[in-house]
Amino acid sequence: MSEAKKDNTEEKILIAAQSVFIRKGMDGSRMQEIADEAGINKALLHYYFRSKQKLFEAIFSKVFKQIFPDIKNLLFAERPIEEKLGIFIERYIDLLMKNPFLPSFILKEINRDPEFLASIIKKQGVNPDDILRVFEMEMEKGQLRKFDPRDLMINILALSIFPFAARPLMQIMFFDNNKKAYREFLIQRKETVREFILNSILPK
Amino acid sequence: MSEAKKDNTEEKILIAAQSVFIRKGMDGSRMQEIADEAGINKALLHYYFRSKQKLFEAIFSKVFKQIFPDIKNLLFAERPIEEKLGIFIERYIDLLMKNPFLPSFILKEINRDPEFLASIIKKQGVNPDDILRVFEMEMEKGQLRKFDPRDLMINILALSIFPFAARPLMQIMFFDNNKKAYREFLIQRKETVREFILNSILPK
């Protein structure tokens, strides 16, 4: 029985596990529920991934990569910085609209087990310094107002991610719990955030 | 036995429950751990609060109130809007620095059980429309650039809350996991966020 079948089952498990973990987090998820959603026996989960922890680590690593979209190619391209930032923001919010549970999941788990997070980051060779250096270079060239590039990075992430992470609360408070209205708002927001960020960093 | 002793035990439970729930969330918390931290028998928890759910609701309601600080008095004061917003941002970030686990806790739980959240909001009579209306009035007076006041509100919250909610990740990525450096950054940020927001809304 082989690659074909094995891959198939393993993939069914990964898909189901991602769906459950991402919605309920490590603590809130049950192995039985994952097995049910994958349409297999619970023992099979342990046959493919020895423990809940191991299965979770596989999913978290996979999902974590998604939140670092293909930013480097974009960032090192030969384009004006305001264009690059605009494109990044739009793409990032698009990514989140397609994966609305992602922000809440990541925030939950990085707070639950920060040390595990640190080990993942090391393994993946994420290098934020490259990004910060791009900003610093633009500042020196006079294309950007001067300030701590980490603030800029965190501002971009905050403005993009927060409306998804806090969605239920925002939706109730400011949109009468109208799902469609909030969705429209998020689409609009791609432009709003872009303007907001660019307005704050371009030299007056 | 009475008020004195009863209050004392009840309060010990509330303090312990808040400490545990806020760090580990509903799913991650154990009644035994709360009992231990309160220095009492587990059965006492059920004697004072019938179930884990009930105890959690008591804590969540209490904590939830804290994230709506005394904003109304401030907002309806007779002051220039930029002054009011500046003060609000500073106070809010101060509040979060004193309660660093609050953002992650709230975000976790509003996503876990949004309907319970809705019921809490109703009970507490939070009225965000009042706030939005203040912004709209300032726009009509020409004191603020015109745009969706909900964006402004969400931007303020995002910029203030996100650095706390995503703290472990940000600290590792941008600060070499240096706790002190990140703390300094957050203190600085009170000013940064204020400038950032005001710069974005005051008429050019």
Next chain:
DNA sequence: TTAATAATTAACCGTTTGGTTAAACTTTTT
């Protein structure tokens, strides 16, 4: 002082949970 009431605990209970085992079934190898 004592009866009644409230607070507190140790021991227990049923269920759920992550995980294991041994057997059955399927595919591959010889």
Next chain:
DNA sequence: AAAAAGTTTAACCAAACGGTTAATTATTAA
């Protein structure tokens, strides 16, 4: 075709969990 290896399942297990019970201790009321 039969043995070996890999895959899948039903049944089971021990630990952890939220919650209950019955008895004990402390406080209040008579």
